[in-house]
Amino acid sequence: MGILEKIKDIEEEMARTQKNKATEYHLGLLKAKLARYRAELLEPTSKSGGGGSGFDVQKSGDARVALIGFPSVGKSTLLGKVTHTASEAAAYEFTTLTAIPGVIEYSGARIQMLDLPGIVEGASQGRGRGRQVVAVAKTADLIIIMLDATKSQEQRRLLEIELDAVGIRLNKQKPDVVVKRRTTGGVTVNTTVKLTRTDEKTIRTILAGYKMHNCDIMIREDISTDEFIDVLIGTRKYTPCLYVYNKIDSISLEQVDKLAREPHSVVISCEMGLNLDYLIERIWEDLRLVKVYTKKRGQHPDLSDPICLRKGSTIEDVCHGIHRSLVEKYRYGLVWGKSSKFAPHAQKVGLTHQVQDEDVVSIFTK
Ligand SMILES: Nc1nc2c(ncn2[C@@H]2O[C@H](COP(=O)(O)OP(=O)(O)OP(=O)(O)O)[C@@H](O)[C@H]2O)c(=O)[nH]1
Ligand SMILES: [K+]
Ligand SMILES: [Mg+2]
Numbered sequence: 001m002g003i004l005e006k007i008k009d010i011e012e013e014m015a016r017t018q019k020n021k022a023t024e025y026h027l028g029l030l031k032a033k034l035a036r037y038r039a040e041l042l043e044p045t046s047k048s049g050g051g052g053s054g055f056d057v058q059k060s061g062d063a064r065v066a067l068i069g070f071p072s073v074g075k076s077t078l079l080g081k082v083t084h085t086a087s088e089a090a091a092y093e094f095t096t097l098t099a100i101p102g103v104i105e106y107s108g109a110r111i112q113m114l115d116l117p118g119i120v121e122g123a124s125q126g127r128g129r130g131r132q133v134v135a136v137a138k139t140a141d142l143i144i145i146m147l148d149a150t151k152s153q154e155q156r157r158l159l160e161i162e163l164d165a166v167g168i169r170l171n172k173q174k175p176d177v178v179v180k181r182r183t184t185g186g187v188t189v190n191t192t193v194k195l196t197r198t199d200e201k202t203i204r205t206i207l208a209g210y211k212m213h214n215c216d217i218m219i220r221e222d223i224s225t226d227e228f229i230d231v232l233i234g235t236r237k238y239t240p241c242l243y244v245y246n247k248i249d250s251i252s253l254e255q256v257d258k259l260a261r262e263p264h265s266v267v268i269s270c271e272m273g274l275n276l277d278y279l280i281e282r283i284w285e286d287l288r289l290v291k292v293y294t295k296k297r298g299q300h301p302d303l304s305d306p307i308c309l310r311k312g313s314t315i316e317d318v319c320h321g322i323h324r325s326l327v328e329k330y331r332y333g334l335v336w337g338k339s340s341k342f343a344p345h346a347q348k349v350g351l352t353h354q355v356q357d358e359d360v361v362s363i364f365t366k
């Protein structure tokens with residue numbers, strides 16, 4: 001039996017099985033199996049799944065944003081509006097057939113935006129170029145799910161399902177669970193919180209399904225069964241996502257207002273140039289980047305060429321951003337800005353000091 005058939009079998013069995021206390025463990029096991037087969041399906045070497053390795057676009061700039069959506073929602077039009085790259089846009093579906101990179105310049109930072117072909121339902125199973133598109137989505141630091149505001153909300157759910165199927169978890173943190181494999185000793189499960197969405201027996205059943213007979217599990221949040229399986233599989237990608245509703249020029253103000261109030265959502269009109277600056281600000285925020293300006297002794301800071309880092313980065317990361325060997329020669333640093341205890345004056349800092357957005361940093365070497 002091929003993988004696709006096995007998946008179908010399990011899905012059918014799950015659909016047949018009534019959900020109640022008595023079947024919970026069995027369903028957990030089926031879910032674990034299903035997740036394993038799906039993962040196999042995504043292997044580029046897998047024969048049954050049809051391959052599809054993604055478009056070969058070099059990463060560039062400080063972060064990558066991928067545009068995911070159904071055909072003709074306006075992805076290419078957006079790329080043309082916010083970057084210097086033109087990507088053909090037209091009124092027919094599947095105008096774009098490959099990945100087209102552009103660059104958004106935002107106060108000295110460079111964000112790569114990838115225009116992609118439209119995907120259809122079933123993309124993650126290999127329909128159309130869906131496989132390649134979702135493979136690219138996996139490499140993104142931020143996913144934009146682009147939607148046509150004139151169409152039903154159903155499109156959003158369908159796209160979420162496709163991304164979920166390839167292991168992308170949108171706007172979620174990695175669950176706080178630690179799994180330690182051992183060679184003997186059986187399974188121990190420790191929890192620091194009460195579990196209301198799964199239970200220890202289900203967890204043990206799933207572990208047995210994965211042939212993990214010796215391990216320590218430490219659970220520090222109220223996870224669901226699915227989230228526990230995610231942790232075991234380990235290759236999940238936790239990516240921030242913005243829902244961008246385009247074509248608001250064609251709907252009523254009341255409708256615009258309603259969409260704009262949804263979490264993680266931005267409403268725009270590419271054609272009328274509405275709200276595009278705000279969209280870029282939100283992209284920047286959701287990427288959770290900080291930019292740090294460097295300054296040489298006795299000179300003004302270089303405001304044209306900041307170093308961009310993840311939020312929570314330290315002076316050590318700043319050093320790496322300047323030169324590989326700088327850390328070895330590091331004596332001390334000076335920071336001006338929000339992270340300085342003595343703002344507006346400088347604070348003398350060590351390598352572990354966390355920087356904040358728009359800090360100015362000077363590094364002094366031995
Ligand atoms: N009314 C309206 N139409 C728009 C807007 N933005 C784009 N369009 C139109 O929507 C159609 C599709 O635009 P594209 O940019 O080609 O859409 P796409 O998502 O790249 O489409 P594919 O590459 O085929 O997947 C074109 O006719 C655009 O002119 C908008 O803000 N309002
Ligand atoms: K189009
Ligand atoms: Mg396009």
